[in-house]
Amino acid sequence: MTIRNISIFTIRDKLKEENLRLVSISDWKFESDKDSEGRNKCIELNGFPGVFRDFQGKCYDLRSRDLCPSYSNFMQKVTYIFIKFYIGN
Secondary structure (H helix, E strand, C coil): CEECCEEHHHHHHHHHHCCEEECCHHHCCCCCCECCCCCEEEEECCCCCCEEEECCCCEEECCCCCCCCCHHHHHHHHHHHHHHHHHCC
């Protein structure tokens, strides 16, 4: 299963590295802030796949640096579109 080129398995690994556990919005109030393993509860932000916020409000951007919105990624796309337009393909 993939969400916008982000593998669910990759996200799970990154959540584990950051000591986080994903909680659904409907269960947010009922889940404890930390579980028995010491992992903080977090939710994924709507509209931002791969970006999470924990119970303290700290934001974690776990997206791949090659895919996330940034100036350098934008410029690579613009250059590609320009070359494609200029060549005519």
